[in-house]
Amino acid sequence: MGVVFYLISALAVGGALATVLLKNLVHCALALTVSFLGIAFLFLRLDAEFVGFAQILVYVGAVAILVVFAILLTRAAELPKVGVFSKTWIVGLAIAAAVFAVLAWAVLRAGPWLPNETAAPQVTVNQIGQALMGRYVLPLEIVAALLTAALLGAVIVAMHEKVRTK
Amino acid sequence: MIATPLTGYLLVAALIFAIGLAGALTRRNAILVLIGIELMLNAANLNLIAFWRYGPHPEMLTGMMFAIFSIAVAAAEAAVGLGLVISIYRHVKTTDLDQMNEMKG
Amino acid sequence: MQEGLAFTPQVAASGVAQWLWLVPAVPMLASGVIALLKQPMKKLSSGLAIASLGFSLLVALAAFGHVVSGWSNGYAVREVVNFSWIQVGTTPVELGWVLDPLAAVMLVMVTFVGLLIFIYSTGYMEHDENYTRFFCFLSLFAGAMLGVVIANSILLLFMCWELVGLTSYLLIGFWYQNPSAAAAAKKAFLTTRVGDVFFLLGIVWLFAQTGTLLFYDHGAGSMEPLALGGLLVHHSAWGLTAAGAIGLLIFAGAAGKSGQLPLHVWLPDAMEGPTPVSALIHAATMVAAGVYLVARVYPLMAAGMPAGGTTTSLTVVTWVGASTAVFAALVAVAQNDIKRILAYSTVSQLGYMMAGLGVGGVAVGMFHLITHAFFKALLFMGAGSVIHGAHEEQDIRKMGGLRGAMPVTFATYAIGMLALCGFPLFFSGFWSKDGILEAAQHWSVAKAPFYMLVFGALLTAFYMTRQVSYVFFGTWRGHGHAHESPRVMTMPLAILAFFAVTLAVIGTPAWPWFKAFLNGNAAPFGWAGFSEPGLMALMVTSSVVVLAGLGFGWWIYGAKSPAADEPDALARAMPPVWAVLRDKFYIDELYGATVIAFYGWWAKVADWIDRDIWGDMVSSTTFLFTRWARLNRFLDANVVDGGFDKGCEEIATSGGLLARVQTGRGQMYLRLLALAVVLLAAFLIWSGRG
Numbered sequence: 003m004g005v006v007f008y009l010i011s012a013l014a015v016g017g018a019l020a021t022v023l024l025k026n027l028v029h030c031a032l033a034l035t036v037s038f039l040g041i042a043f044l045f046l047r048l049d050a051e052f053v054g055f056a057q058i059l060v061y062v063g064a065v066a067i068l069v070v071f072a073i074l075l076t077r078a079a080e081l082p083k084v085g086v087f088s089k090t091w092i093v094g095l096a097i098a099a100a101v102f103a104v105l106a107w108a109v110l111r112a113g114p115w116l117p118n119e120t121a122a123p124q125v126t127v128n129q130i131g132q133a134l135m136g137r138y139v140l141p142l143e144i145v146a147a148l149l150t151a152a153l154l155g156a157v158i159v160a161m162h163e164k165v166r167t168k
Numbered sequence: 169m170i171a172t173p174l175t176g177y178l179l180v181a182a183l184i185f186a187i188g189l190a191g192a193l194t195r196r197n198a199i200l201v202l203i204g205i206e207l208m209l210n211a212a213n214l215n216l217i218a219f220w221r222y223g224p225h226p227e228m229l230t231g232m233m234f235a236i237f238s239i240a241v242a243a244a245e246a247a248v249g250l251g252l253v254i255s256i257y258r259h260v261k262t263t264d265l266d267q268m269n270e271m272k273g
Numbered sequence: 274m275q276e277g278l279a280f281t282p283q284v285a286a287s288g289v290a291q292w293l294w295l296v297p298a299v300p301m302l303a304s305g306v307i308a309l310l311k312q313p314m315k316k317l318s319s320g321l322a323i324a325s326l327g328f329s330l331l332v333a334l335a336a337f338g339h340v341v342s343g344w345s346n347g348y349a350v351r352e353v354v355n356f357s358w359i360q361v362g363t364t365p366v367e368l369g370w371v372l373d374p375l376a377a378v379m380l381v382m383v384t385f386v387g388l389l390i391f392i393y394s395t396g397y398m399e400h401d402e403n404y405t406r407f408f409c410f411l412s413l414f415a416g417a418m419l420g421v422v423i424a425n426s427i428l429l430l431f432m433c434w435e436l437v438g439l440t441s442y443l444l445i446g447f448w449y450q451n452p453s454a455a456a457a458a459k460k461a462f463l464t465t466r467v468g469d470v471f472f473l474l475g476i477v478w479l480f481a482q483t484g485t486l487l488f489y490d491h492g493a494g495s496m497e498p499l500a501l502g503g504l505l506v507h508h509s510a511w512g513l514t515a516a517g518a519i520g521l522l523i524f525a526g527a528a529g530k531s532g533q534l535p536l537h538v539w540l541p542d543a544m545e546g547p548t549p550v551s552a553l554i555h556a557a558t559m560v561a562a563g564v565y566l567v568a569r570v571y572p573l574m575a576a577g578m579p580a581g582g583t584t585t586s587l588t589v590v591t592w593v594g595a596s597t598a599v600f601a602a603l604v605a606v607a608q609n610d611i612k613r614i615l616a617y618s619t620v621s622q623l624g625y626m627m628a629g630l631g632v633g634g635v636a637v638g639m640f641h642l643i644t645h646a647f648f649k650a651l652l653f654m655g656a657g658s659v660i661h662g663a664h665e666e667q668d669i670r671k672m673g674g675l676r677g678a679m680p681v682t683f684a685t686y687a688i689g690m691l692a693l694c695g696f697p698l699f700f701s702g703f704w705s706k707d708g709i710l711e712a713a714q715h716w717s718v719a720k721a722p723f724y725m726l727v728f729g730a731l732l733t734a735f736y737m738t739r740q741v742s743y744v745f746f747g748t749w750r751g752h753g754h755a756h757e758s759p760r761v762m763t764m765p766l767a768i769l770a771f772f773a774v775t776l777a778v779i780g781t782p783a784w785p786w787f788k789a790f791l792n793g794n795a796a797p798f799g800w801a802g803f804s805e806p807g808l809m810a811l812m813v814t815s816s817v818v819v820l821a822g823l824g825f826g827w828w829i830y831g832a833k834s835p836a837a838d839e840p841d842a843l844a845r846a847m848p849p850v851w852a853v854l855r856d857k858f859y860i861d862e863l864y865g866a867t868v869i870a871f872y873g874w875w876a877k878v879a880d881w882i883d884r885d886i887w888g889d890m891v892s893s894t895t896f897l898f899t900r901w902a903r904l905n906r907f908l909d910a911n912v913v914d915g916g917f918d919k920g921c922e923e924i925a926t927s928g929g930l931l932a933r934v935q936t937g938r939g940q941m942y943l944r945l946l947a948l949a950v951v952l953l954a955a956f957l958i959w960s961g962r963g
Binding site for chain 1: 950954
């Protein structure tokens with residue numbers, strides 16, 4: 003576990019924390035982007051280059067932008083008077099802490115059985131393409147259909163209001 | 169503390185997951201709930217890749233495939249969800265979740 | 274007297290006897306029909322009653338003729354028709370009727386006198402609004418009395434006996450709105466009831482001992498030698514045979530109906546009824562029913578009579594009869610109501626009849642009964658005529674001088690009065706009373722009854738003279754103007770007067786037809802009868818006694834007419850004696866203080882038991898039940914309903930509580946989801962360890 007790992011982890015986790023804690027939503031969105039980047043670097047370190055780049059392309063390039071658009075369109079950037087946290091934020095925090103505790107407990111308990119350092123796999127894009135078109139063609143097609151539906155649905159959902167208010 | 173590299177990745181993933189969950193559960197804004205969900209998904213992806221890397225048969229690409237599809241689906245879901253939030257905002261002129269209790273029982 | 278022919282064995286019932294049941298049935302049927310008529314159908318109701326009794330008279334005459342023809346041919350007729358009414362277990366209840374000389378003469382007397390009284394009543398009750406009801410009851414009474422006469426079964430006799438008592442009650446209390454009439458009816462019924470209880474005991478005992486209800490049943494009846502022999506064998510307490518004891522019990526019943534000494538108290542009060550009722554019931558028929566009963570069961574009473582002696586029952590009968598005769602005659606002297614004098618006279622004459630039965634046998638007593646029926650009915654109807662003519666006045670001190678205003682009534686009344694006194698030779702009463710006196714004179718047990726009866730004859734003549742002089746002689750002291758009664762009332766009087774004289778014919782010793790007829794002997798006509806030793810002396814004695822009484826009475830009362838408020842001549846002479854006589858020897862007061870008082874006390878006790886003890890039980894049970902009901906209601910309302918309601922409330926509340934979980938806030942749902950995941954994961958990890 004090198005220093006690099008800890009640095010990248012700190013980036014990712016710090017970005018996530020910032021996302022959740024910042025008051026200004028635009029700042030949150032930017033922190034989210036940072037977090038996404040951190041996770042992408044982690045992917046790269048895990049020798050999953052393709053996934054790492056895909057992460058940057060999709061998440062940073064699309065989802066984060068989308069979030070920013072949504073924030074701006076809903077005027078959520080303005081600070082609400084009553085504060086950004088819910089009245090019962092303690093409960094949520096407690097539950098999240100409980101979740102982390104359970105997960106950590108599971109991981110640490112399973113420590114001895116987890117596999118150790120292994121050789122890095124050589125994965126080429128060719129192999130990924132082959133797999134996508136070969137073994138995983140069905141999920142691919144379904145995801146394609148899903149993406150289409152999501153596109154259309156989002157357009158319709160967001161557009162109807164516009165049509166009505168006209 | 170960290171016995172294996174895998175453990176480290178897993179703990180990081182768990183941490184990000186918990187943070188994402190905390191954000192989804194405690195913040196007022198609906199968009200932030202969606203952000204939290206994205207964080208959770210990312211943490212799950214990290215988990216997957218970590219297991220792919222350190223698990224048996226990485227040549228099968230199972231973990232990687234899973235993660236790719238997860239990313240695609242997450243993007244689609246984020247789009248739709250945000251579209252909904254915008255739509256609701258147009259209705260009630262607010263994104264404060266505490267005020268959205270029309271479905272009260 | 275010649276010895277009688279032997280009884281022929283019972284012949285099969287002739288045609289007349291088969292239809293004899295019509296005699297009581299037709300008047301009863303008429304009574305039923307009249308009961309259904311609407312009130313003011315006067316002509317129809319009296320017509321029905323008179324027609325029915327007329328029919329019965331015809332049948333009775335036919336039966337009488339049949340028996341007479343049988344007798345004159347040398348047979349002693351006794352025809353029975355028996356039948357079994359119902360079956361009680363294995364014992365049949367037998368009823369039936371009998372036709373013999375005793376029944377035949379009684380039938381003719383009752384129907385004939387009854388018919389005359391019915392006709393008389395149409396005039397007497399003319400203006401009464403309850404005319405129809407009167408004839409309904411009269412018919413029913415006639416039917417019941419005739420039933421008593423022909424009954425061959427002691428049970429049938431008792432049933433008709435009770436019916437006679439009932440109709441007597443209804444008729445005495447005919448004007449029931451009058452409280453004294455209602456009280457008199459009640460008194461009559463209750464007093465005769467006392468006698469009837471003993472009668473019933475006698476019936477039960479007789480049936481238990483002999484095993485049969487019938488008097489005559491081809492040798493097996495209770496009055497026949499076989500059964501009587503059996504009765505003589507058993508001895509009850511006090512040395513009495515069963516026959517004697519039963520005889521006494523039956524006599525107690527007869528004493529109640531015939532007003533013998535301790536049970537006579539109802540007869541004078543029974544004068545509250547209309548006069549035809551007094552004439553029919555309390556002179557001729559019902560009171561005679563007791564005498565008839567004794568005559569009917571005479572074989573039982575005379576069973577085991579030693580030669581020249583007598584039985585216990587007959588001794589008791591004689592003493593009671595003689596005492597009654599004297600007692601009632603004494604009381605009659607001091608009465609002022611015209612009907613009451615006649616009532617006490619009836620009681621006295623009934624005593625004579627009972628005494629006659631006791632000393633001389635059936636024929637002697639029955640002859641006096643027959644003659645008495647005629648002249649007493651005549652006297653009562655004459656009194657009714659007088660009351661009618663004096664405008665409903667009944668006190669003899671407020672009458673007087675009616676000889677001129679009501680000649681027919683006077684003439685007939687005088688005949689009746691002389692017959693009652695026993696005026697020598699021409700009047701039936703003389704011969705019938707003489708028969709009794711003669712038998713009493715020869716009674717083996719004691720001579721005292723004879724002297725008592727003679728004294729009674731003296732008193733009878735005395736008080737009748739007193740009454741007649743008060744009513745018909747002297748000056749008129751009443752109000753208004755007296756007038757003669759209508760023909761419909763005086764005709765019966767005349768007819769009865771005729772018979773009061775002519776009936777003498779059949780009873781003289783010269784031709785003792787009646788006696789012979791009843792005893793089943795031949796009846797030769799001849800003056801030899803008069804040569805009985807002592808007979809002439811007795812006839813002279815009784816004549817002297819009667820004339821002395823008449824003369825004494827005339828001397829004191831004569832044609833003097835004391836005003837109503839003046840004390841009676843005798844009262845001035847011996848005030849304390851007069852007071853005792855007038856107040857009837859205080860017997861009513863004695864009963865009132867003892868028996869009636871006891872019953873009143875007993876009624877109070879019973880009332881206390883009923884009200885306090887039973888009443889308390891009832892009310893405590895009621896109390897328990899109301900409490901129980903309240904408890905139930907409480908449980909129902911609070912526990913059941915309350916429980917149910919509470920349950921429903923709880924459900925609703927918890928539903929409400931549960932509904933609060935649905936806050937409508939997505940974040941809340943998410944939290945819950947996460948929590949659930951945590952828990953599930955923890956569980957899975959925990960269970961998957963090791």
